Amino acid sequence: MGHISHNNFREPLILGEKSYHDVTVDICAPIERKPNMLWASLLSLAAIIAVWGIGNILYLLGTGIGSWGLNNTVDWAWDITNFVWWVGIGHAGTLISAVLLLFRQRWRMAINRSAEAMTIFAVVMAATFPAIHAGRYWLLYFVFPLPNQFGSLWQNFNSPLLWDVFAISTYFSVSLVFWYIGLIPDFATIRDRIKSPTAKRVYSLLAFGWSGRAKHWHRFEMVSLILAGLATPLVFSVHSIVSMDFATSVIPGWHTTIFPPYFVAGAVFSGFAMVLTLMLIMRKVYKLEAYITRGHVEMMNIIIIVTGSLVGVAYLTELFVAWYSGVEYESYAFLNRATGPYWWAYWSMMTCNVISPQLFWIKKLRTNLIFTFIISIFVNIGMWFERFVIIVTSLHRGHLPSTWSYFYPTFVDIGVYIGTIGIFFVLFLLYAKYFPVLPIAEVKTILKATAEKFKVSDNQPKK
Amino acid sequence: MQFIFNNKIKAVLAVLMLLGVVSSVFAFLDHASHGQRFWSNFLIDGFFVFSLGLGALFFLALQYATEAAWSVLLKRVFEATALFIPVGAVLIIIALLSGTLHLSHTYHWMLEGIMQKGHENYDAIIAGKAGYLNQPFFWLRTLVYLGTFIAFVYIFRKRSLLEEVASYKGSVKLSAIFLVLFGVFSSTLSWDWIMSIDTHWFSTLFGWYVFAGFWCSALIFMLVLTVALKMQGLLPNVNDSHIHDLSKWVFALSFLWSYVWFAQFMLIWYSDIPEEVTYYQERFGHYKVLMLGVFAVNFILPMILLMSRDAKRNYTRIIWVSSIIFVGHWLDVFLMITPGTLHEKGQVSFVEIGMFLGFVALFVWVVLQNLSKAPLEIQNHPFKEESEHHHF
Amino acid sequence: MKKETIIYAFYNDDDVLLKDAQAFVSQGLWVSDVFSPFPIHGLDPIIGVKESKLGYAAFAYGLIGLTLALLGMWYFMIHDWPMNIGGKPNFEFVYNLPAFVPVAFEFTVLCTAHGLAFTYFCANGTFPGVKADNPDPRTTDDLFAMEIKLEDNPNFSLDQIKSMLSKSNASEIREKQNCETDTCCNK
Structure with a gap:
């Protein structure tokens, strides 16, 4: 990339005067110091919610899916809504690392590590839902084509649900490998700094004996690039396949061809919202203001506008084509969404997803951190409603009026959902304490070119 | 450095355009179709070359909006391609007028009495679409799209020729407005001009599918043009990394197009409902080899031959692979329009190829003319230096 | 492990190291490897790292x-x-x-x-449990180390290499012996 003389037009990505050593110290600081009260209390709170959620899951497994509020008409509701919501959130990490690499956006380096961590934890949460709603969970291994004694009965590879199994497991494991390969050099940095012998042993193990040789760095960059290239179509395919769970059917409101790219746009949208929610807290608590600047937040907000608008265009396209098609079932499904018994869900979705991000057109608002935080929460909620609207409103009116029904969640529905948020935050807080939250090595590669002022290290041996 | 549009190139293009005219006459005189063959091909080729300009304009605006630095040195190439839009707009208007004046039967819904109850041509489903598919509204939309695009292409060009930092900053703001309008218009124009040919049929993805196609074709054209200029020794500051990035765009957009093509096809194939599946039955019934061939060529060829780093910098390979998929994307447009207008009678023969070459020659002529009107090198731009140091 | 003598030259800055590596290679001195806290762009062709397969x-x-x-x-x-x-x-x-x-x-x-x-x-060769061999813990922080092996450079004597390095911009020079067994190694 070469070193570029400083350009007044571009805002610096790293504020203040930083040396390479300062980057190491700043990012390792939370790992090296004792956990503070704020972190401990947040972790306790998350853990309580997580334990409650696990209790609910155990109750569900013991009692059966009848403890959910499903009925004969609405036979898929919060379970699959939560699944799609979590998978969607899990799309930002890979997008930031892979797609922004293609666009040569260097600001991604401040957020990619945490976004990828979030991706992995979100996908774990997502995978929980199909696993627990499979009913006979002790037969769960049967989603994989293993030789079996049932007269060699195989899975149905024509089924989008089986495609999902492959998509989610591939996405999870590939994201994990991608993330871990990037973490190894940073673990080596911690290993070479940390004082406590136990921690040193653990980080030595995690660092895989990395010593930063030129040959290794060469391969490292090559592997990162290839994995980014693979992850880009992967991230598109995963949410497309999730959308096909609905779109391959013939249910009005589910079957529409725009679903795959529109789900991808929606996933990126919700993923960035969650990244914003988490990063805005993290930059404050960890004092990372020099690395995650207002400029970074603004960039993310622009992506929120773009993806939010894409989702908006898709909503309107669906609505328009439902009318244009002249198919009465299709037209009714959409009319019913907007004006039927679930109007409140539809308009919550519209307000949160389409209208609220448009406020970011105003520069003052998109550079305001508190406002951004509020909108990010709005989007998180809106994207949950989007999936709820798609799934429940399309189901709650059968073809016969006798099958018309309404869905009421039970305490188990709510408990399992809230519980996964608790588990997610436990994982994320543990990550934030013990892992480098910014890619140390990568940030150093752009330090000279993009920092406000580069400082020569003062941590050097004397000649 | 200036590009000189010399007589040798002009002569070649003139011969091709003449070929286009001769082919047009043959198409018009085709007895079996009563001139429809000519009008179908006019729309196919007219839309194809227009959309190349539109794709370039979109890409130019995208570079502004993302404040991309690498592409600054290639700005003139993008602008010259986008400046075809005014000419393309005329072609689109002629093609659409043929429907309104009942010279052609391209648009089923423009048929006399089709929305009139009691008329022998009455079609209830099409009549249900009258709120959107009616002549005044249709023309209003068409003129708004074309007017918007023409206005933006001239504004961007004018501001770019000023070579000022302040004008660049303004273009960044304008590009955001353009992208919003484009986001809506790119979908609706594909519904209006193409999807409404098969009036009964509908697909929510159609707009993005057409968009993915022309975005890719525009990048293919601009890549080849850049490589050709580079081989002539023009664009001295453009290095292999720039070419690599353009090739990467072609590679990525080929993937995007294939993804959208497959998503639309697979979902309709899978759910197999009569309202939708007729579209593919028509196409796989009469145009099976072309359908599968186009998908295979546009997907597999760039995927295998433009995957490696070296391939993305190999000028010869870039040119021949690009040429093939360029034709592939033209055939894609052909398959969007022909089955709905000529049904089983459509074919790709000398007439179609001749008209295609004629339109492309006209397009290239206009682009090169515009290219020769401004110096190729950028004088003053906040990212000029960054673009010159683009190495990886 | 066969007996070898390794000389490390430490640098404070990646650009300085890059310049010196270029100078050494043009004088015929073979630089076998570089340890750095992040990838140094433009280094690979100078020290002859082959394009990975x-x-x-x-x-x-x-x-x-x-x-x-x-x-x-x-x-x-x-x-x-x-x-x-x-x-x-x-x-x-x-x-x-x-x-x-x-x-x-x-x-x-x-x-x-x-x-x-x-x-x-x-x-x-990186797996859990493998020991790292960077010459100084700070090479994963902000120190850059050039590794030169005496056995790779038959045209130079140890003293010649050392004097070349001391005239360069390196901030520190260290020598290390690798012997048949690990136990006899000394700094």
């Missing part, structure tokens, strides 16, 4: 994955137990192909990514 390996893993996925689905759905599910009969592979594309794609990516990662770890 990992891309070809990835392509091969991808092909294996694709073949396995298609073969598997053909066997499960078409050959071993064809069924008529929801009007989508599994009697012919080609007519079922659109439904096989998603899994084929996912499995290709799965095999490529994991095969590539494994090959990468093998090529680097």
Whole structure:
């Protein structure tokens, strides 16, 4: 990339005067110091919610899916809504690392590590839902084509649900490998700094004996690039396949061809919202203001506008084509969404997803951190409603009026959902304490070119 | 450095355009179709070359909006391609007028009495679409799209020729407005001009599918043009990394197009409902080899031959692979329009190829003319230096 | 481990190291490796790091994955137990192909990514439990070390190399002996 003389037009990505050593110290600081009260209390709170959620899951497994509020008409509701919501959130990490690499956006380096961590934890949460709603969970291994004694009965590879199994497991494991390969050099940095012998042993193990040789760095960059290239179509395919769970059917409101790219746009949208929610807290608590600047937040907000608008265009396209098609079932499904018994869900979705991000057109608002935080929460909620609207409103009116029904969640529905948020935050807080939250090595590669002022290290041996 | 549009190139293009005219006459005189063959091909080729300009304009605006630095040195190439839009707009208007004046039967819904109850041509489903598919509204939309695009292409060009930092900053703001309008218009124009040919049929993805196609074709054209200029020794500051990035765009957009093509096809194939599946039955019934061939060529060829780093910098390979998929994307447009207008009678023969070459020659002529009107090198731009140091 | 003498030259700045490496190589001194806290761009061609073949390996893993996925689905759905599910009969592979594309794609990516990662770890020799061999703990922080082996440079004596390095911009020079066994090593 070469070193570029400083350009007044571009805002610096790293504020203040930083040396390479300062980057190491700043990012390792939370790992090296004792956990503070704020972190401990947040972790306790998350853990309580997580334990409650696990209790609910155990109750569900013991009692059966009848403890959910499903009925004969609405036979898929919060379970699959939560699944799609979590998978969607899990799309930002890979997008930031892979797609922004293609666009040569260097600001991604401040957020990619945490976004990828979030991706992995979100996908774990997502995978929980199909696993627990499979009913006979002790037969769960049967989603994989293993030789079996049932007269060699195989899975149905024509089924989008089986495609999902492959998509989610591939996405999870590939994201994990991608993330871990990037973490190894940073673990080596911690290993070479940390004082406590136990921690040193653990980080030595995690660092895989990395010593930063030129040959290794060469391969490292090559592997990162290839994995980014693979992850880009992967991230598109995963949410497309999730959308096909609905779109391959013939249910009005589910079957529409725009679903795959529109789900991808929606996933990126919700993923960035969650990244914003988490990063805005993290930059404050960890004092990372020099690395995650207002400029970074603004960039993310622009992506929120773009993806939010894409989702908006898709909503309107669906609505328009439902009318244009002249198919009465299709037209009714959409009319019913907007004006039927679930109007409140539809308009919550519209307000949160389409209208609220448009406020970011105003520069003052998109550079305001508190406002951004509020909108990010709005989007998180809106994207949950989007999936709820798609799934429940399309189901709650059968073809016969006798099958018309309404869905009421039970305490188990709510408990399992809230519980996964608790588990997610436990994982994320543990990550934030013990892992480098910014890619140390990568940030150093752009330090000279993009920092406000580069400082020569003062941590050097004397000649 | 200036590009000189010399007589040798002009002569070649003139011969091709003449070929286009001769082919047009043959198409018009085709007895079996009563001139429809000519009008179908006019729309196919007219839309194809227009959309190349539109794709370039979109890409130019995208570079502004993302404040991309690498592409600054290639700005003139993008602008010259986008400046075809005014000419393309005329072609689109002629093609659409043929429907309104009942010279052609391209648009089923423009048929006399089709929305009139009691008329022998009455079609209830099409009549249900009258709120959107009616002549005044249709023309209003068409003129708004074309007017918007023409206005933006001239504004961007004018501001770019000023070579000022302040004008660049303004273009960044304008590009955001353009992208919003484009986001809506790119979908609706594909519904209006193409999807409404098969009036009964509908697909929510159609707009993005057409968009993915022309975005890719525009990048293919601009890549080849850049490589050709580079081989002539023009664009001295453009290095292999720039070419690599353009090739990467072609590679990525080929993937995007294939993804959208497959998503639309697979979902309709899978759910197999009569309202939708007729579209593919028509196409796989009469145009099976072309359908599968186009998908295979546009997907597999760039995927295998433009995957490696070296391939993305190999000028010869870039040119021949690009040429093939360029034709592939033209055939894609052909398959969007022909089955709905000529049904089983459509074919790709000398007439179609001749008209295609004629339109492309006209397009290239206009682009090169515009290219020769401004110096190729950028004088003053906040990212000029960054673009010159683009190495990886 | 065969006996060898290694000289490390430490630098404070990547650009200075890059300049010196260029100078040493042009004088015929062979730099065997560089330890750095991040990849130094432009260094690889100077010290002769060969273009990695990992891309070809990835392509091969991808092909294996694709073949396995298609073969598997053909066997499960078409050959071993064809069924008529929801009007989508599994009697012919080609007519079922659109439904096989998603899994084929996912499995290709799965095999490529994991095969590539494994090959990468093998090529680097980095695994859990392996000991790191960077000459100074700070080379993962902000120190850059050039590694020069005496045995690689038969045209130079130890003192010649040392004097070359001391005249350069290196901030510190260290010498290390590697012997037949680890125990006799000294700084």
